[in-house]
Amino acid sequence: MNTDLTADIRLAVRKLLREPGLTLTVMAALGLGLGINTAVFTLVYSVLVRDLPFQDAGRILYLTTDRTGASARGFGLSLPEFRDYRQQSKVFESLAATRDSDFNLSDPQQPPERYRGAYVTANALAVTSVRPVLGRAIAAEDEQPNAPRVAVLGHRVWQTRYGSDPDILGRAIRLNGEMATVVGVMPAGFRFPVRHDIWVAMQPTAEAESRTARNLGVFGLIGRNESIDSARAEAQVITSRLVKDWPKETEGVRMMVRTFNEQFNGGNIRAVFLMMLGAVGFVVLIVCANVTNLLLARSLARNREMALRMAIGASAARVIRQLLVESLALAVTGGLLGLGVAWAGVRAFSAAVADVGKPYWIEFNLEPVVFAWLALLCASSAVAFGMAPALRLSRINLNDSLKEGERGSGGSTRTRWFAGSMVTAQMALALVLLVGAGLMVTSFLRANNVTGGLDADRWVSGTLNLAESSYEKPAERVRFLEQALERVRTIPGVEQASISTRLPTFGASGWRFEIEGQPIQDDTKWPAVDGITVSDGYFETIGRPMLRGRGIEPLDGSPGRRVIFVNDTFARKFFPNQDALGQRIRLQLDDRPWLTIAGIAPDIRTDRGDQPAQQPAAYLPYRQSPGRYWLLFLRGRPETLSTIAPALRKEIQAIDRDLPVADAKTYLDQLRDANWAFRVFSTIFATFAGFALLLAAVGLYAVISYSVNQRIREIGIRMALGAGAGAIVAWTIRRGSVPLIAGLALGSAGGFAVGKLLASTRLLLGTASTDPATLGGVAAVLAGASLLALWIPARRASRVDPLAALRQE
Secondary structure, eight states, rough: OOOHHHHHHHHHHHHHHOOHHHHHHHHHHHHEEEEEHHHHHHIIIIIIIIIOSSGGGEEEEEEEEEESSSSSTOBBBBBBHHHHHHHHHHSEEEEEEEEEEEEEEEETTTEEEEEEEEEETHHHHHHOOOOSSOOOOGGGGGGTHHHHHHEEHHHHHHHHTTTTTTTTTTEEEEEEEEEEEEEEOOTTOOOOTTOOOOOEEEOOOOOGGGGTOOOOOEEEETTTOOOOOHHHHHHHHHHHHHHHHOOOOOOOOEEEEEHHHHHHSSSHHHHHHHHHHHHHHEEEEEEEEHHHHHHHHGGGGGHHHHHHHHHHHHHHHHHHHHHHHHHHHHHHHHHHHHHHHHHHHHHHHHHHHHTTTOOOOOOOOOOHHHHHHHHHHHHHHHHHHHHHHHHHHHHHOOOHHHHHTOTTTTTHHHHHHHHHHHHHHHHHHHHHHHHHHHHHHHHHHHHHSSTTTOOOGGGGEEEEEETTTTTOOOOHHHHHHHHHHHHHSSSSSEEEEEEEESSTTSEEEEEEEEETTOOOSSSGOEEEEEEEETTTHHHHTTOOOOOOOOOOOOOTSTTTEEEEEEHHHHHHHHOSSOOOTTOOEEEESSSSSOOOEEEEEEOOOOOSSSSSSSEEEEEGGGGSSOOOOEEEEEEEOGGGHHHHHHHHHHHHHHHHHTTEEEEEEEEEHHHHHHHHHHHHHHHHHHHHHHHHHHHHHHHHHHHHHHHHHTTHHHHHHHHHTOOOOHHHHHHHHHHHHHHHHHHHHHHHHHHHHHHHHHHHOOOTTTOOTTTTTHHHHHHHHHHHHHHHHHHHHHHHHHTTOOOHHHHTT
């Protein structure tokens, strides 16, 4: 190592050890700033950059379709389209397909459980190059019509349900009521394509042959000499052929080719993580501005030291290098502290999102690329916060600085302007982060308060998925639901019970309808309503009785009792000048019978609170449309809720031992799980904003303290001429308010922009991007903290002894 550089490093270390207060302050600021930046970079890299954990992962691409005006996330492909694409593609070496399914897994030894799985083509697992640890994968003969049903289990199922039994191969199990034989077990951690635990051979059915049944996830391995661009070009060619051959079925449809990350982590997810990276970039800029001002203030005491160095021959470049080495030493020590902060932050985030359904291949770990990122941050931040003080000390006036007692040129107009500019930047960036955090926190609070006064602490629910093989006919499903309601209503502690397709505030189906006497010729122009299918007792379970008309009765929906119930908003909107009771509507469903409105229900929000107002809603008796997916919805006393869920499972399995009750938990737990994104990301942004607020206030305090130290003699003269303590405080605060006001003005513009950006991610639930209460509140918080930071040095300035101040010159 160069001798001079070695000497610079030793001198830097000694200098930092002599000033432990400043060193620890800077290390803490840098450690937190660099640490949270590194943590977020780790998350962004893991979610948006890292490849699938497979051999040739970069060659695996996902195919989907989208429709003009529809969601950019797209749809799947139909089975005929998959076959066409597989036959015509030259870019892909192999193409495979999956169809997601929930499997009710049961066997005589244990209670049934529900797992997420997929029906797959024979080559689906082979595309990943991952082999089973036991047995075999799905084979071509397993796909043949009427072939014996076989299944491959995920390692988690094999381990937790079967105790890693080595004799699992050949065991007969029941999947959705059908017998299947276990032929393989996949390795630990493998849950392809997202979080799947069971894979079953995809066998052709009459329903699957429809070209509009686009429910297949299609992926494949492109050739070694091919690229995603060539795959996209080929997709356009094949799509044009399909449009020509099947114009009606493919109207408005186009083929899309994406990477797995683009498919599963695109859209809002990508935007949110990139916003997080931008937010921590702001934090690092605030840290650098803060440390710059601290080092500028420190440089005041080093004028004479640097003047002596330059007087005995040190060049300006030599001085700059010495000071940059000191800055780098601070950055490196701060980076080491930041490494611990990053590790803790990544672990905390990983725990917070462990059960939210993220793709299984996303794991948050500190990898070599993360350490490289941290090293780059340390080096760049050292230059960012160290260059201004270094340049200032390299340009000092030797004669003035060497005079006995001279304070030097540290109080030059240029230096004060630069320090003030740093404060302005800190204030602007802090306000932007505070606005973002304020909007997120407001959304989180509203997301947890969307029940509209309902007794949400008294509800328990569980989901049922009635297997087609066991409940093929509607009458069979109705009979089961009748028995289920009868049994669960006898559970001790249950006051009311019902079934529905959705919980309050958890969304609804979109039903199209027409009103009798108002015919609609074009089926695409039927008005829409939020639709939920329910049983008798639904409104009693919620605790909101009917406003007018009658309630839902047990036999409603059966032949001769075709009725429907609507909410008050529906009645007022579609029957503004007449009574909605007794009017008839028909839904754009299968048989389209006319339904008589028998009751007007109170307005109960079906959405999460992201709609500007209450939406029209309709409630259909379950006998009218007995589907396969249901929610059992029970009301009880808060002290009995913990015992209801186990009893609920027991009663259902007394009817059907192969049917599990999934997600049996209280409504508040359901709400908390559904709102995880608001909780996690609002906490993250609030942490960033709180740190930025602290740094901005400290930075402002440092600059004003620096200014007071430079103007001690001026303050003494003012006081000698009669200025009182109040006047000195006001004068000091007035000078410090200039960068504060400028920062608030710039930050307000940035705050509006970040509000619009957050609104595009659908993370502002029931909160306008320009919510005046939030914007005014965060501006007041920042201004209050800043005024406190101004008042402390201003108060100190007002206590200066005029005689002592005048003796300093």
